[in-house]
Amino acid sequence: MSITYLEAIREAQARALGENPNVYIYGQDVGDFGGAFKATKGLAAQFPGRVIDAPISEDAIVGSAIGAAIQGMRPIIEMQFADFSTVGLNQIVNQAATYYWRTNVPCPITIRLPCGGTSGSGPFHSQSLEAVYAHFPGLVVLTPATVEDAYSMLLDAVAIDDPVIFCEHKFLYYHLKAEKLPTGALPVGKARIARAGRDLTLVTYSAMLHESLAAAEELATQGYQVEIVDLRSIKPLDTDTVMASVARTGRLLCVGEAWPWGGVTAEVIARVVSEGFDLLDAPPQRLNAKDTPIPFHPRLWAAHRPTAQSITAAARNVLNY
């Protein structure tokens, strides 16, 4: 038996619906159709009345989830694409994110963002918006990179008393498979050493973990042992695990699929430089998508985001410094 990243997300939602009567799913096409990516396939039939089709109204979708959450519900919102969540941005960042701080009443919402690029998806179906949401106080931002994390962290997200932005990567939906669902997991907020090494700390998350692992394989053939930190959670950010790794290696490369400006990679580097300057043997570097909208054509797209090759080249530069 094997299970894909997407199936893990479906299974996690099925389990959450089954275990907690206050959980419901609300989003466009999530009902009988089972979602644009089939992440809710069969759930409407299995849980009648609790997997609800929404009008194309991202603002009202999130707004109503806030109202339900403060009444004790645990809504799971599916944004059809992360890109469309900006239409509901106001409710997410100004209402949901501020709710607990303003009123002392928790606002537990899980907002699933199918994010990241896939071939041919173009500027409005490819975005990675974790940095946008991490910027706003009051949100938890999760970026699972493995089938196991997709499952366990989605269950965590539903259990968390705060609004959670759950960034699930579309490229991993079908391409990533595991033998079985996990029985245990690291807690939210802890990063994971995805590969141990002594020469370079490579901090990454989401789909870029797999490009980075491929780069590390290539670098190993050249004699470099790269340590890879999978952040898992963007906010909170596990600075301790990153810093401990940099203390071992003295070198840091951060890789993210999102745009560079004010992004997660910049945040990681800022923390390491300000709190761990004396650990560094070389200026930390980051590798991100190019600072343009995401291109449609597969050839342009492949050059727009970091790949195993460009990560290998960037890593070699840091290693050779």
Next chain:
Amino acid sequence: MQRLVEAVPPAAVTGGPNDPVLRPSALDPSQLRLAYRWVLLARLLDDKTAALYRSGLVPGGAFLSKGQEALSVSLAMQLQPGDIYAPLIRDTAGRLAFGETIQDALRSCIGSPLGPMRGRDGNVHRGRPKDGYLPMISHLGAIPSVVNGALIARRLQGKPMGIGATCIGDGGTSTGAFHEAMNQAAVERLPLVMVVADNQYAYSTHRSRQFACDSLLDRAVGYGVDGHAVDGTDLAACMQVMDRAARRAREGCGPQLIVANLLRLCGHGEHDDASYVDPALKESHVGRDCVKAAADWLIAHGMAAPGELSKMQTDVSAELEKAVDEILRDPAPDPNVEKWTALATAALRENAS
């Protein structure tokens, strides 16, 4: 199902026995006197808030409800325990009628740590969600969908739905969020009572620059919801229309859109002298003072004696002064004891101090 869309001309509202919809005789005098007490207290509280603002005790701004008291109180007085109430900027009267204390109102204005918002937010951005009293945010149109969600929650939980009541201005109806929420409420057929206070201006912009339909009531047809028009300066008319709208919502008739005509009798905030308001409007029917009109109406219809109303004013003033004395002794928020975290989940706080 047949949708109810009623446009009641002001003349008929204020008129008399021939109005098929509004009959003074159908009104409960004790409820009207109670409503009057709330609008009176709201007006005096507004005056007090303005005075505190001008003396430097109210940070930020002071946003008054003058001219909207009758409409506001009429909605809140329809609400029962368990209902959801999400007022907007000019709902001082409704907030008091729903159960907010004078102290809560004033403490929010001065940013007291003893108030419901504890100095983290202020003025009209106040509420107590656990009591079904939802705090607004500044982004207009953002609240109605939250009310929808609270109602959806009850449906999912199998609890009594109650009704959800909220208010918006003529300008707020121009937002996409308002449209999304109305449409959502209609699709889900929620007991949402949406009051539009068409007070002629959104800040300085006249309603003619906000929408091109003759009346916002036209939108009820588009959303597929019940619509009601009312003279927002007429307390008795507002009480009757709200009673009917709330009843229909409770009976499962879906969302109710009430459009009230009135004029804001103050600036957008106390920093605004409202010099852009057409003087002719102030002299017209829509510009009359709803509090004074209510007093006149109560006396004219034999529902209150003049002496009774002046005693009410004395009592309310005393109650207000007592509350002011109390809250002015409040400490200021202390940055050193403030919990600088936005997360409810302690384990996920990065920078709790």
Next chain:
Amino acid sequence: MPQLGESIAEATVISWLVKVGDTVTAGQEVMEVETSKATLTVTSSVAGKIKKLIAVEGETYAVGNVLAELTTDTAPAKPAEDKPHFGSGSETTISTPSNTVEPVLQGLPVPVGAAGASYLSPRLKARMAELGLHAADLAGVAGSGANGRVTVEDFEAFVSRLEQNRLTPASSMRIAVADAMRRSWTRPIATVGMPVRLDALLAHRATLNPKPGPALYSLRALALALGENSAPAGRLVGSRIVHPSSIDIGFAVEAEDGVLVPVIREANHKTLRELVTRYNELVTLARERRLPADATGGSIATITNFGTFGLTWATPIPLPEQTLVLGLGAGSKVPCWDEEKKQFVPVMEANLTLSFDHRVMDGGAAGRLLGRVATLMQLPDAL
């Protein structure tokens, strides 16, 4: 198998709509497939004749798999490469290996070009600070890093090699001098020199009791010269010159394992005779390491009499807080052409050197100051 939807990785063949030998047109539906999202038909991208059906009904094929072969007269349109597995060989902009990291944002320089043996990483600096070492201590370490850079590994190897030698602690005096010299050496120091005849000075000295040494003559001469024009003793701080407020001159005295510099205040306002006793007293106090506070620090130039070691030439380094150090070499009898006598005559001569911060002045100004000092030394009565 074409990409049949957002993030679709594979599709299952339901049925073929064509068979081997069929002629198909471009755009003709050839098979029915099912993805996780929908049931769809796949069309042929070119016109031709079906040669072979590879895909089997009921089986699932990944995007990019070959489903059938067909013969065609025209070259097929090349599909965009999109291999869906990680680290695949799809095109990227990283075409040539480069030693510089491409900035992710244009216009933001990446300091990778700042290479060189003088570079010490923050980590290396932290480790050196921990051990109390300075960059100068690493002068003898050959770096194995990029561009000859000393890496932490090089450093640790160097430190462990040191342990194999006999190691003794340096005296506090040695450490203090080392620190002062290291700080001073951060500036561009230049030295100029010229011979000065000492005959008149020595004759003058013989008439006095107690007798001043040649160094005191040079000290007094320097004090007078700087009294006339103190600009050369100014210090450059940022974009401004800090002028001396008083002509206080120090002189180097060798003490155990180091050098001390007693100071004579306002040396331009006291005659040579007045200075002799104080000078001798300070030499004694310095050797006994008992210099009073008012005789140390705050001087604007220093005299060093390296001639006492038999040296004729040296390039002393000014103290870090000073711009100037005047050096006096050992005197010796040299032949000098006498124009009147038309013959060489023996004269007593010594080299006078002036080391200075080249940021403050140039060789010409240094030469003029040194010439004035030499002239004054040859007019001892004026001192």
